[in-house]
Amino acid sequence: MGTGRMRATLAAAITFGFFAASSPLLAQSPDTFFKGRQLRLIIGHSAGGDYDMGARLIAKYLPKYLPGEPVISVQSMMGAASVAAANFLYEAAPRDGSVIGSFSRNLPVMKVRGLRNLKADMSAFNWLGATSIPGRMCLADARSAITKADDLFHRDMVVAGSGAGSAVSIVPAVTNSLLGTKFRIIEGYRGLSDMFLAMQRGEVEGMCIPADYITVSHPDAVKSGAIRVLFTGEETQSEEFPGVPTVYSFAKTEEQKQMLRLLLSGSEFGRPYVYPPGVPAPLVAAMRKAFAAASADPALIEEASRTRLDMRFTPPDQLEKSLAALSQVPRDVLERAEKIFPVTN
Numbered sequence: 001m002g003t004g005r006m007r008a009t010l011a012a013a014i015t016f017g018f019f020a021a022s023s024p025l026l027a028q029s030p031d032t033f034f035k036g037r038q039l040r041l042i043i044g045h046s047a048g049g050d051y052d053m054g055a056r057l058i059a060k061y062l063p064k065y066l067p068g069e070p071v072i073s074v075q076s077m078m079g080a081a082s083v084a085a086a087n088f089l090y091e092a093a094p095r096d097g098s099v100i101g102s103f104s105r106n107l108p109v110m111k112v113r114g115l116r117n118l119k120a121d122m123s124a125f126n127w128l129g130a131t132s133i134p135g136r137m138c139l140a141d142a143r144s145a146i147t148k149a150d151d152l153f154h155r156d157m158v159v160a161g162s163g164a165g166s167a168v169s170i171v172p173a174v175t176n177s178l179l180g181t182k183f184r185i186i187e188g189y190r191g192l193s194d195m196f197l198a199m200q201r202g203e204v205e206g207m208c209i210p211a212d213y214i215t216v217s218h219p220d221a222v223k224s225g226a227i228r229v230l231f232t233g234e235e236t237q238s239e240e241f242p243g244v245p246t247v248y249s250f251a252k253t254e255e256q257k258q259m260l261r262l263l264l265s266g267s268e269f270g271r272p273y274v275y276p277p278g279v280p281a282p283l284v285a286a287m288r289k290a291f292a293a294a295s296a297d298p299a300l301i302e303e304a305s306r307t308r309l310d311m312r313f314t315p316p317d318q319l320e321k322s323l324a325a326l327s328q329v330p331r332d333v334l335e336r337a338e339k340i341f342p343v344t345n
Contacts, residue, residue: 030286033097035068041273042075042089044082044103046191050212052076053309054131054271055102058291061300065290072100078190081163082107083118090120095278100128100287105269106167109262112326113334113343122323124277126284127316129291130270134310135211136171136233137241142226144205149230149245152181160195160204161185167266168195170341171208171233171247174263177341179250183208192217199227206230215240216308233264262329262337268322270314288316 041059045051052074059072077085082103089101107115108122138159140146146157152175161169172183186204189195195207196218211232214221221227222241232238235248235257247264251257273291275284294300295313304311 030282031067033283034066034070034286037068037070037098039070039072039097040075040099041072042077042085042093042099042101044077044079044085044101046076046078046193048193048217049191050132050134050210050216050309051102051104051271053216053307054311057300057304057309057311058131058273058294061294061297062290064297065293066286080117081166081169083115083163086118086120089274089276090124093276095276097275097279097283097287100273100275102271102273104166104266105130105134105272106170106266108269108323108326109266110343112329113337115343121277123327126275126277126279127319127323128273128275128284128288129295129316130272130314130319131295131312132212132270132310133312133314134267134270135238135240136167136208136264136267137211137214137238137244138171138206138208138230138233138247139214139227140206140230141199141202142228143202144228146205146230147228149250152183152230153179154182156182156184157206158184158186158204160189160198160207161187162189162191162195163187167210168192168208171264174260174341175247175250178256178259178263179247208233211238211240212308212310219308234267235261258333259337259340262333263341265326268314269319270312272319 041055043051043055055074059074062072063069077088085101086103086107093099107118111118111122144157145155146152159172163169169185169187172185175181176183189198192209192213198204199207222229229241229244231245231247232241233247235246237246238244248257248260251260275287292313292315295311300311
């Protein structure tokens, strides 16, 4: 072989080796990638809440359904109502399949509404599925002078908040602006556990939270009378809290109901899980399959039932449909929503 031909062959081999190592299309198969691998599951919430508990439960069963049964560690990345975690997953997280993420179910809505510090493009993520079909409720400590929802229209009630993009702050802010309730929101609490402790200490009178936080972490609080459920955040009557009004019962016009549906939407995203943009398609497919299988695992379902943790699964294609529907919300509706409840950046 001539010198020129040898050089050309060597150059071709080096070029192929470079692209084989760097191209996602030629990345390792799921069978080889996950074997012996340690994966990270980043969540944008503090320990003790439903996001944290759900993530740890799914991380326990997920390796069983991935090739090679990798180890999955759960790590919290709190900040700006999980915006920090979403931005990290979008901008800085490795795109090789080693990092999974979860952030607030409210962020897709906040992105459509123009939350400027949310850099993440929600449609760029590889959606893996979601667990939980969450409800919301506003509650008061038994020591509060607020004994029923009607009282909220006549006197102030101090509640805990954790940032403009979080459900715990969105619900009272929206009902104040749209319906005329008199919540006074004290921001800065790091998570649901901190908020509940603040209520017990008397720093705040109550909070508006995911319903399963109470049913899972403090199941006896309502039965004992330590807290009162004032209203729920869904349009249909709660089976678990019969007789408790829904927030929609206080809407006086159809337009108010439409605004509530937009401003309080997010429940359909449950506790979402994503891969960052750019993760190779075979790994995305394997992870989606594993999430669906782990969520249906009888042992997971039994463990979730014991702790009363909602782990009902929503597949990724349904999440993508919800995301697409949000992108089609008319500009005039968004502008009316901004007047009622401005997005805080």
